[in-house]
Amino acid sequence: MxxxxxxxxxxxxxxxxxxxxxxxxxxxxxxxxxxxxxxxxxxxxxxxxxxxxxxxxxxxxxxxxxxxxxxxxxxxxxxxxxxxxxxxxxxxxxxxxxxxxxxxxxxxxxxxxxxxxxxxxxxxxxxxxxxxxxxxxxxxxxxxxxxxxxxxxxxxxxxxxIEPYACSKHCVDRAQITNEDVVVISGAGTLGLGMITYARMKNPAKLIVLDMMDSRLEKAKEFGADIVFNPGREDVVKNIMDLTDGYGCDIYIEATGHPSSVIQGLEMIRKLGRFVEFSVFGSETTVDWSIIGDGKELDVLGAHLSPYCYPFVIEHITKGTLKTDGxxxxxxxxxxxxxxxxxxxxxxxxxxxxxxx
CATH class of the missing domain: 3.90.180.10 (Medium-chain alcohol dehydrogenases, catalytic domain)
Structure with a gap:
């Protein structure tokens, strides 16, 4: 043509x-x-x-x-x-x-x-x-x-x-989820939902999702979340501590791009936990780095783009094992x-x- x-x-x-x-x-x-x-x-x-x-x-x-x-x-x-x-x-x-x-x-x-x-x-x-x-x-x-x-x-x-879900897959892969982990994903937009449906395939001990919008939390449950919380209405740090005998979650994935989600994550993650930062922020974000080092000795990982993820994502979107409805x-x-x-x-x-x- x-x-x-x-x-x-x-x-x-x-x-x-x-x-x-x-x-x-x-x-x-x-x-x-x-x-x-x-x-x-x-x-x-x-x-x-x-x-x-x-x-x-x-x-x-x-x-x-x-x-x-x-x-x-x-x-x-x-x-x-x-x-x-x-x-x-x-x-x-x-x-x-x-x-x-x-x-x-x-x-x-x-x-x-x-x-x-x-x-x-x-x-x-x-x-x-x-x-x-x-x-x-x-x-x-x-x-x-x-x-x-x-x-x-x-x-x-x-x-x-395909492209957003490939980025979601890479982020979850960075988190190295096992079936013994309590995982918190903060943010249930498109990319967060891609993380949720893929993380569900890892069969974590608990998959918990946070978002300020109830409609997104409903979709998160549909895509595989075990528990959902709205930080605008609940003390989500206390909720996570209560669910984990006071230790905190094993893995926290930040997918909102809002500074408050970073601070919240550092509060609710356990000592020696794994914090994965995915978002692009609109402005600089400040945290208490003493928590990361002296306080909890955390593994802090970034996630960027989608290396080697497209073939898997294309296959599983096509099969329907990665949820996409709505x-x-x-x-x-x-x-x-x-x-x-x-x-x-x-x-x-x-x-x-x-x-x-």
């Missing part, structure tokens, strides 16, 4: 300067590239924080700007191959594909030792002009993109959860991006909001 020279796209020109462009240049397919026609793209909390100007993206006193405008946002996307470079092998026009968010360089020490998700240059889809994201009709996958085929009979509603509620056209971003905040009760093309 012939690809038009221009396409509809949402373009970030600067902090808070996002614009719908009706005729943006379509990506050019080089000899090592793949170009897809986008089927859909989810809106991530990171996309919202980037638009709002969070220092993690645009720079602050501690770091330079990471984003490189003008860029097309969106990293939760997939589509159909419509053009391939002459050097590309293993794919065909018409294949349905998605890719890891990271676009590894293949040359740094992290890439050369198999830890590609921590690639030193750290190019990613949806934040830099050289690797535009999925909030556009067409996207270019460069040579080093980590591409995965997606079954054509998998509904778009489910397929759009996560994607609303879809929007790109022209409606401002309304879509508003709904993506969750203020109207949505879990995941997406664009469809």
């Amino acid at each position: 012939s690809i038009p020279k221009t396409m509809k796209a949402l373009v970030a020109y600067g902090k808070g300067d996002y614009r719908f462009v009706k005729e943006y240049p379509t990506p050019v397919c080089g000899p090592d590239d793949i170009v897809i026609k986008t089927e859909g793209c989810g809106i991530c909390a990171g996309d919202l924080k980037c638009m709002d100007g969070a220092g993690r993206f645009w720079g602050n006193n501690n770091q330079e700007s990471w984003v490189k405008p003008p860029f097309i946002p969106g990293h939760e996307f997939l589509g159909i191959i419509v053009e391939m470079g002459k050097n590309v092998k293993g794919y065909e026009v018409g294949d349905r594909v998605t890719a890891d968010q990271i676009v590894p360089c293949g040359e740094c020490k992290f890439c050369k030792t198999g830890r590609y998700w921590m690639c030193q240059p750290h190019a990613t889809f949806g934040f830099q002009k050289d690797n535009n994201g999925g909030m556009a009709e067409y996207v270019r996958y460069p040579k080093t993109a980590v591409i995965h085929k997606v079954p054509k009979d998998l509904s778009l509603e489910k397929a759009l959860l 996560i994607i509620g609303r879809s929007f056209k790109l022209e409606e991006w401002e309304k879509a971003f508003e709904y993506a905040t969750g203020k109207h009760g949505d879990f995941k909001v997406v664009f469809t093309f």
